[in-house]
Structures are given as structure tokens and as C-alpha cells.
Amino acid sequence: MTRYSNPLGGLAAACLLAAPALADVELKDGTILSDAPTFIVTYIEGDAARADEMLSLIKGQAEASAGHDGLLRFEGLQRMGQPGHFVILEAWEGPEARAAHAAAPETVAFREALEPMLYAPYDERPHVGLVAASLSEMPAGDADTVYVVTHADIIPPEQFAPCERQVNPAGPCGNDMLTALAEFSRDHDGNMRYDVLTQSNRSNHMSVVEMWTDAAAQAAHQMTPEKKAFRNELSGIPAEGGVNPDPQFVLNMLTGSLWDERLYTLVTD
Template sequence: MRIFLHLALGSAVLALGFGQAGYAQMNEPAYVITYIEVTPTATERAIELLKAHGEASRDDDGNARFQVLQRIGRPNHFALLETWVDTEAQATHAAAAHSNTFRTNLEPLLYSPYDERKHGQVEVRPSIDDNNAIYGLTHVDIIPTYLDPGVDYVRTLVAASRKDAGNIRFDVLAQDSRRNHMTLVESWESAEDQAAHSTAAHTKEFRAALLPLSGSLYDERLYRPL
């Protein structure tokens, strides 16, 4: 845990100004993560709607990525991962006729509200989508007064995890509305690679260092692409 202790001291002294440097501006990519939970009996219908919406959305101007994911162990839970060239492209997509039709048709199937969260980038690098990959979405909630050291811990985890065997993608985004709420976005070549990462020494050190700074449960969810 020594590296995380050094980071905590460094953050307290340097005051890195995460609020200015950590998030997307108007001319930078816009990221959206949406969590969808439908009644179990509506799973197949939801899959049809989600796949069709994904295909239509990828044709929208300014779309850079649109992935539809199904949660492992909870097949009636889904997630949408979107990347747009800018906020204007995302807003145009959200107002499109096919988006409104999708939301209207999906609404009767939901047992929890449609949970759409807009994000900006903290640590993102180009990656290739893999339809056979294991995806991870983890919600990290840092107490606002500990934001700088918490962000340093997250960035250190990202740098180490990208070197893990089988890693395809390991990025971190922050919610536009609550900048101390972040999402780790991961993809792995196999379930075994993801499991090995979860028990790696650097992951354990990160979890231990982050816990005293956390405002809520560390929420990790695994998915497969549809």
C-alpha cells in the first residue's frame, strides 16, 4: 500500500485541481452510461428493443461508440455505453425520433427508472470493442473533501490495470452532475483475466486505500455485449 500512501501525501500538498482538468468540455467527447432493469418476463422483448436501438444509434451523426451490454448473473439487467464526438451530437441523438420511440416502447417493461448518467473523461485512451469480451462497470463514490487523493488512487489503478494480462480497456469517467461520482469502464479478453485482475495486489491496495474515502458501496457489475 506504500504507493497509495505516497499519493495521499502528494495530493494534499499539490492540490491537483481535478475540477478544472478532469472533465470534458463542450468540444470534447461526451459519454453516457445508462442502467436498465426490466421485469424478468420482459427480458427477450427488451433485448430486441435494445439491439434495434443500438443499430439505429450507431448510424447517428457524431456517434463514436454505442454498446449494448447484458449483466452476467442478472440477465434482465442491461447497460448502454455511449460515446459521442461532443455534447451537441449526444443531444441531437437523444432528441431523435428513434430514441423517443425506443424509450416509449421500453417504459412498460421497466421495474426501475431508466437511469441515464452523463459523464466526462478523466482517464480515457482508444480501445477496440470486442463482442467476446467481459465488461465491467464500477461506480466509485468519493467523499468530496477527499476528491483529489481519491482521483489519484483511481488514476494509479488505471495505469496498473492496463498492464494486466488480457486487459482491453480500462478507463475512468466522472459524472457531469456529481463530479465525485466516477465510473470505471473495463473490458477483458476472458472471465479468467477479469477475475485475476480483481485479486491482483494493486487492486487490493486500491480497494483498501479507497475505502476510508468512499461515500457509498463500491458497486462492480460485470456484463457481456449483445
């Protein structure tokens, strides 16, 4: 079986105190994804009127986390156009380091202070890396960097060939399509990062994490032939697209949810 050197993480701090250490993830095709490093993607959605308070807490958590053993990367992001929405991207040497961090008093205090401002639960998702670049070679973001985080939900029968919803059942199917998406996107002007992370406790759910030098580079990427072909094939239609004559036509999506690209800016050092 193929082994890749990439990711997974922890759950809510209280749960981690009793939870067993998370482990490598085996996909249905036999591929094993390593839990080192461990990736965490956390969605935070709260009262826009208290966005500054939330931001201050997230910055404080970034500073506190910097002193914890095993931290490889910590980025706090604020959603463009929705100031009460944040994402925290973390990378740890492994699940043990992440578990220790999650159980630390300052992490527990951060969660408790944030909770009254939220209108949705603190949504922390542990991941392993399907296609993840070397963290040591990944550039740091700045005020101009555009981050994109997309939750991808590939219907399990559509992950690997044969995939009945695809134009050609022999593929490419969901996982291969996402791998190719990362590979060609990294060649586009202005790309700084393009990773696909597999959720460790639900391997057909993934987070696509992008970094672009600026908004213009990200917008240009969206209109490239390769990206448009990916979106078409994800909808179960030919790569070249086209208009269906039936106005009631429903796309034969390979995904169980909307391809929901969310744009963010970096708000932590």
C-alpha cells in the same frame, strides 16, 4: 490549468429538448475535463421475464444510433446472472451530437417502448473522461469479452489532498487513486479497456468501465497486489491490509457507496 481531451453527455430525451448544451467540467483542483468526446452510461433494470423483449429493443436502438451523426461507439451490455439488467455505453463527438440523437424520434420511441418493462427509472448518466483511452484505438468486444461497470462515489473532501480518511492525509486521495487504478490495470494480462469517467453533473461520482478478454483474465486482475491495495486504501486502511482486532470496526471509507462491480457481456454488434 490542465486540459484533457475527454467527455460528457445528455439527459432524458424529453429533458434534452429544453436543456442547454453541456460543457467542460472543472474539478476542485482546477483541472478541466473536456466534453469532447461525450460519454453516456445508462443503467436499465426491468422484468427478467421480459428480458428478450428488452434485448430486442436495445439491439434496435444500436442499429438506429449507428446512422446518427457524431456517434463514436455504442455498446449494449447484459448483466451476468441478472438477465433483466442492461447497460448502454455510448461515446459521441460532443454534447451537441448526443443532444440531437436523444431528441430523435427513434430514440424517443425506444424509451417509450422500454418503459413498461422497467421496475426502476431509466438511469442515464452523462460523463466526461478523467482517464479515458483513445476511442479510435480501443478494440471491439466480442462474445467472450467481460465488461465491468462500477459506480464510484468519492466523498468530496476525499477527492484531493488532504484527505482525512486516508491513512496518510497527504494522499494519494480519491481522484489520484482512481487514476492510478486505471494506469496499472491497463498493464494486466487480458485488459482491453480501463477508463474512469467523471459524471458531468456531479464530479465526485464516477463510472469505471473495464473490458477483459475473458472471465479468467478479469478474475486474475481482482487478486493482483495492486488491485487489492487499491481496495484497502479506498477503505481507509493500509495498502497491505490486515485484520482489525475490534469486531465492531467500521471501515473509514473514502466512498459514499459500495464499490459495486457489475459484470456484463456484449449483446449488440
